[in-house]
């Protein structure tokens with residue numbers, strides 16, 4: 001038996017993009033359903049991003065999601081860039097006229113969003129299976145899924161948002177031949193750990209070492225997050241906790257500074273890729289976030305882009321569904337892709353400048369060092385990094 005129902009917007013995926021979209025639509029009086037193939041606990045625990053641009057922070061505040069972020073988030077006014085055994089500070093506030101970033105984990109944003117949406121009576125179906133989107137050539141696209149209890153559902157929508165991440169089904173549901181993909185795979189991965197030890201630094205350390213990139217970031221004053229460049233096909237079993245700490249200590253070493261270690265509660269290896277699918281829309285099916293684009297994490301842009309996409313999309317859907325105006329929906333893909341390509345370039349640039357490419361040679365290494373020396377010595381170059389890192393395109397939300 002199939003249960004048929006009706007909503008205005010069907011949202012596939014309860015990651016940050018899908019959840020924020022359902023919240024923003026609700027603020028504009030638009031109903032939605034969110035379907036998610038994982039459990040609530042899994043979505044709330046999945047370790048991912050940690051760094052928010054100032055515009056993302058201001059958006060979350062404006063839409064009523066700022067309380068815990070303001071209490072627990074860590075505001076940072078710069079980063080350290082380390083290479084050739086020396087650590088240099090970049091002061092974003094000075095370089096950009098006062099801009100900053102905030103450390104507040106994606107897990108916490110997802111928890112805040114799920115709690116807020118459920119308290120408002122929203123429909124979020126976790127642990128669904130066999131999600132499908134159909135009738136895409138009509139003005140009533142259909143979202144189909146099987147709920148956790150085994151009942152098949154068919155939801156007739158006015159629009160569908162594919163917020164189902166890189167491995168989701170929405171992108172591939174677009175008509176064959178429509179989507180063009182531009183992508184780059186990098187010949188290395190990141191091994192990330194979550195460690196129960198206070199951070200050994202006040203701001204993030206991005207380090208180029210001849211044996212590979214390392215990043216020291218954090219989650220809270222008690223919890224550190226660290227990353228190491230490892231070979232692309234690396235097996236996590238090759239990395240005991242002791243080996244990870246020894247390698248972090250080796251790469252991050254500078255005279256007079258010490259890396260504190262502690263219990264590692266999580267470790268995982270993630271591949272690095274750049275990927276942009278365009279257009280991000282077919283008629284009334286819209287893609288947002290990682291479903292449409294992936295950036296390597298070195299620029300800390302993925303989560304910020306996902307939240308920016310749905311902020312623009314919520315306005316476009318509101319104008320389409322409430323006022324019958326298609327202008328913003330028609331502009332959605334191009335407007336998003338301009339921002340996406342800026343972030344794609346920045347993330348590629350940070351990645352290529354800081355990682356050791358096993359296929360490169362002395363010439364490539366010298367170019368990286370020349371670029372790093374330029375960034376720390378030229379105010380213009382440092383400002384380029386700072387204005388991209390803190391967020392180049394302003395995000396606004398009024399309702």
Ligand code: RFL
Pocket residue numbers: 012013014015016017018035036037038043047048049050051052106128131163164165166167168169190192270288289290291297299300301302303304305306
């Ligand atoms: P998500 O978070 O992948 O959510 C998609 C959701 O869709 C569900 N799904 C389905 N649901 C129903 N039916 C199906 N058929 C489905 N298929 C999939 C999935 O279960 C999931 O819940 O995508 P979204 O919402 O677009 O959010 C994107 C961000 O998660 C991502 O861009 C960032 O985490 C990237 N990223 C970072 N971004 C930043 O802005 N700052 C950072 O500091 C940062 N650090 C990172 C990162 C990503 C990393 N990894 C692991 C890739 C660090 C790392 C290591």
Ligand code: PHB
Pocket residue numbers: 048049050051204217218225297298299300
């Ligand atoms: C993180 O805190 O997980 C993080 C921060 C900055 C990055 C990537 C990841 O560039």
